[in-house]
Amino acid sequence: MDTLSDLIKAIAFAADKHRDQRRKDVCASPYINHPIQLVNLLCNEAGVSNINVLCAAGLHDTLEDTETTATELTQYFGQQICSIVLEMSDDSNLCKTERKKEQIRHASDLSNEAKLVKLADKICNLRDVADNPPAGWDLQRRQEYFDWALAVINGLRGIHPGLESIFDETYARRPE
Ligand code: NDP
Numbered sequence: 001m002d003t004l005s006d007l008i009k010a011i012a013f014a015a016d017k018h019r020d021q022r023r024k025d026v027c028a029s030p031y032i033n034h035p036i037q038l039v040n041l042l043c044n045e046a047g048v049s050n051i052n053v054l055c056a057a058g059l060h061d062t063l064e065d066t067e068t069t070a071t072e073l074t075q076y077f078g079q080q081i082c083s084i085v086l087e088m089s090d091d092s093n094l095c096k097t098e099r100k101k102e103q104i105r106h107a108s109d110l111s112n113e114a115k116l117v118k119l120a121d122k123i124c125n126l127r128d129v130a131d132n133p134p135a136g137w138d139l140q141r142r143q144e145y146f147d148w149a150l151a152v153i154n155g156l157r158g159i160h161p162g163l164e165s166i167f168d169e170t171y172a173r174r175p176e
C-alpha cells in the first residue's frame with residue numbers, strides 16, 4: 001500500500017509541476033502524458049516493480065524542465081529517488097549539442113535504476129518521434145534523433161533484456 005501511495009504521490013507531484021507545459025507534437029499534448037507513459041511502460045510492458053524506479057520515472061523531467069529543486073524531491077520522496085532523477089537531468093550549463101554528447105559519454109556510468117528510466121525515456125521518445133513527432137521535424141531530424149537514442153542506449157546495455165528488446169523493436173521503426 002505504501003508503494004502505491006508513493007507512486008500516486010509522485011505522479012500527482014509531476015502533474016502539478018508540468019501543469020502548464022505541453023509536448024512538442026502538432027497537437028501540443030499535455031506534458032504529463034510523457035512521464036505517465038514511462039511509468040506504464042516500465043510497470044506494464046517490462047514488468048519492473050522497483051518503486052524507486054517507477055517514482056523516478058514519473059518525476060524524471062521535473063528537475064530539468066520545471067522549477068523543482070533537488071531539495072524538494074529529497075524532502076518529498078527521499079534521497080534515493082532524488083538521486084535517480086538527478087542522474088536523468090542534463091547539465092544545464094552545457095549547450096544542447098554538448099548535453100547530447102554527454103548523454104552518450106556517460107550512459108555507462110549511470111546507476112542500474114537510472115539505466116532503466118533512461119531506457120524507458122528513449123523508448124517513449126522514439127515512439128513519439130515515430131507517431132507524434134515534434135512539429136516541423138523533417139525526415140533527417142527524426143532519423144538523427146533515432147540514431148542519437150541508439151548511441152545512448154548502446155552505452156548501457158546488459159541491464160534488462162526485456163526493455164532492451166522493446167527498445168530495439170522501437171528503433172526498428174526508424175523513419176525512412
Ligand atoms: P530537442 O532535444 O530539442 O527535442 C527532443 C526532446 O524533446 C526529446 O528528447 C524529448 O525530451 C522532448 N519532446 C517533447 N515532445 C516530443 C515529441 N513529440 N517527440 C519526441 N520528443 C519530444 O531536439 P534534438 O534531439 O534534435 O536536439 C537538439 C539539438 O539538435 C541541438 O543541439 C540543436 O542545435 C540541434 N539541431 C538539430 C537539427 C537537425 O536537423 N538534426 C536542426 C536544428 C537543431 P524529454 O523526454 O526530456 O521531454
Ligand code: ZN
Binds near residue numbers: 061121
Ligand atoms: Zn523524458
